[in-house]
Amino acid sequence: MTAPANPSGIYTDTGALKVLKSQARKDGAAALAQTAEQFESLFIHMMLKSMRSTTMGGGFMDSEHSRFYQEMFDQQIAVDLAKKRQVGIADMLIQQLGGPQAAEQDAPTADAKLGLDRLRLQRPVTPVAIEAFAPAQGISQEPIKGFESPEDFVETLWPLAEKYAAELGVEAKVLLAQAALETGWGQYMTRYSNGVPTNNLFNIKADSRWDGPRAVVPTLEYERGTPVRQLAAFRSYPSFEASFKDYVAFLKSSERYQGALEKAADGSAFVQALHQAGYATDPGYSFKINRIMGGEVFDQADQKFKGSLPQPLT
Numbered sequence: 001m002t003a004p005a006n007p008s009g010i011y012t013d014t015g016a017l018k019v020l021k022s023q024a025r026k027d028g029a030a031a032l033a034q035t036a037e038q039f040e041s042l043f044i045h046m047m048l049k050s051m052r053s054t055t056m057g058g059g060f061m062d063s064e065h066s067r068f069y070q071e072m073f074d075q076q077i078a079v080d081l082a083k084k085r086q087v088g089i090a091d092m093l094i095q096q097l098g099g100p101q102a103a104e105q106d107a108p109t110a111d112a113k114l115g116l117d118r119l120r121l122q123r124p125v126t127p128v129a130i131e132a133f134a135p136a137q138g139i140s141q142e143p144i145k146g147f148e149s150p151e152d153f154v155e156t157l158w159p160l161a162e163k164y165a166a167e168l169g170v171e172a173k174v175l176l177a178q179a180a181l182e183t184g185w186g187q188y189m190t191r192y193s194n195g196v197p198t199n200n201l202f203n204i205k206a207d208s209r210w211d212g213p214r215a216v217v218p219t220l221e222y223e224r225g226t227p228v229r230q231l232a233a234f235r236s237y238p239s240f241e242a243s244f245k246d247y248v249a250f251l252k253s254s255e256r257y258q259g260a261l262e263k264a265a266d267g268s269a270f271v272q273a274l275h276q277a278g279y280a281t282d283p284g285y286s287f288k289i290n291r292i293m294g295g296e297v298f299d300q301a302d303q304k305f306k307g308s309l310p311q312p313l314t
Helices: 014-026 028-053 064-083 089-096 100-104 110-122 150-168 172-183 240-253 255-261 267-276 285-293 296-305
Strands: 214-223 226-235
Touching: 028 064, 150 172, 150 240, 150 296, 172 267, 172 285, 172 296, 240 255, 255 267, 267 285, 285 296
Parallel strands: none
Antiparallel strands: 214 226
């Protein structure tokens, strides 16, 4: 049997590093998995450190010694979470660096890949909330099951998209294309660490206007065109339908999006106006949605569901 690459459980242990180097020469796949876990641990530790820096501190128990042990505690939490693959960065690295998982997966279509790539850039892995578990009230406790394919994502959600798109006067595929970009066709949806999904298809943040359940996750925003890693709170819903319903209410209740709603009959113009109004900070946001909307997945959906503009609900 091969000796574990990290016997101490602390990735800063130089002895463990030597073991890892030795293992890499004997078993590259195992060494890749261990290295990926180390990277995930570093990421989690940086996230915890960033969170600590936002607190005011200054308590009567604070001292150099307490801060030293707090740092050790955070480091060990990061190591333990990485070992359990709680965040998912390690799995992503193994896949992208040619590990065993990569060979088992089929390449996605071009427009499907766009949605997945955007999520890998915005959030490298399935976003996991810092809270350990979903709140007991107001959130379905069923673990996220995911979608088998982009086609499955569209077919499953089309009835809901058509229902709520009617309230905005847009085509169903406009809402689904945006949700596909925001969640990587449902594969990278924000969830709690126990697997419970937030069902937030449009990644609407939980600001002061939101008094429901929320999940705080690491995210990537653009400031003057430069990507910046941040922590942000996102709304949580008991179902996908609740997410669609809140999306409609969110746009209708905000003055900044009225210009976009006025262009609802033209899906491309609607998306562009939504972007310009500040819905997302990604400079290529509207272009990516329009490209997904014009891709093969929605060409097939248009043929299957007629692609007609739904009538407003009465």
